[in-house]
Amino acid sequence: MEARRGCYLATMKYRGKQGGDRVFVSDMCVPVSKLADCVSGAEADCKDAGFECVICAHIADGNFHCLVPYQPEEKKALQELEVRLISRALAAGGTVSGEHGVGIGKVLHSCREHGAEHVAIQQAVKKALDPQGIMNPGKVLPFQSTSSSPAKL
Numbered sequence: 060m061e062a063r064r065g066c067y068l069a070t071m072k073y074r075g076k077q078g079g080d081r082v083f084v085s086d087m088c089v090p091v092s093k094l095a096d097c098v099s100g101a102e103a104d105c106k107d108a109g110f111e112c113v114i115c116a117h118i119a120d121g122n123f124h125c126l127v128p129y130q131p132e133e134k135k136a137l138q139e140l141e142v143r144l145i146s147r148a149l150a151a152g153g154t155v156s157g158e159h160g161v162g163i164g165k166v167l168h169s170c171r172e173h174g175a176e177h178v179a180i181q182q183a184v185k186k187a188l189d190p191q192g193i194m195n196p197g198k199v200l201p202f203q204s205t206s207s208s209p210a211k212l
Contacts, residue, residue: 063124066115070126073111080128083137087148088122088157097151101125101144108140122157145171 071079089097098114105112105127116123125144129137145155145168155168170178188194 063115066113066124066126070113070128073113073128076128076130080130083127083129083141084124085127085141085144086122086124086157087144087153087155088120089148089151089153091119091121093151093153094118094121094123097147097153098123100147104140104143104147108136108143110137110140120157121153 067082067084070082074080087097087101098116101123102112102114105125110127110129110133113126113128114123115126127137127140145165148155149172155165155172
C-alpha cells in the first residue's frame with residue numbers, strides 16, 4: 060500500500076507542472092503470459108496520446124496500475140486513452156479491473172467486458188435483493204453500454 064501511495068504522489072509531480080497534476084489511475088489485469096506485451100502496449104498508448112505514465116504493479120498476478128498525470132483541459136484525450144488501455148486489456152483476455160472493483164468510473168467498460176446478458180442477470184439479482192433500490196442508490200450497472208463510450212473522470 061505504501062509503495063502504491065508513493066507512486067501516486069510521485070506521479071502528481073512527474074511532469075513538473077506548477078501546483079502538480081491530477082492523476083488518473085487505472086488498474087487492469089491480464090493473463091501473466093500477456094502481461095509484458097500489455098504493459099509495453101499501455102506505455103506506447105500513453106506516449107502516442109501525448110501522456111507520460113507511471114506503471115505500478117504487483118506483477119505476479121497480472122495486475123498493473125497505469126497512473127497518468129493530467130490537467131483538467133486534457134480530460135477528453137485522457138478518456139480516449141482510457142478506452143485504448145481497457146480495450147488492450149480486454150483483447151489480451153484480461154479484465155477491466157483486477158482488484159478495485161468497477162465503481163462508477165469503469166461501469167461502461169465492465170459492460171463491454173461481460174455483455175448485456177451478464178449485466179441483465181446482475182440487474183435481476185440487484186432487484187431481487189433490493190426491490191426498493193435503497194442499497195447503494197444511483198450506483199447500478201446500466202442495461203446497455205456502447206462499445207467505446209469513455210467513462211466520466
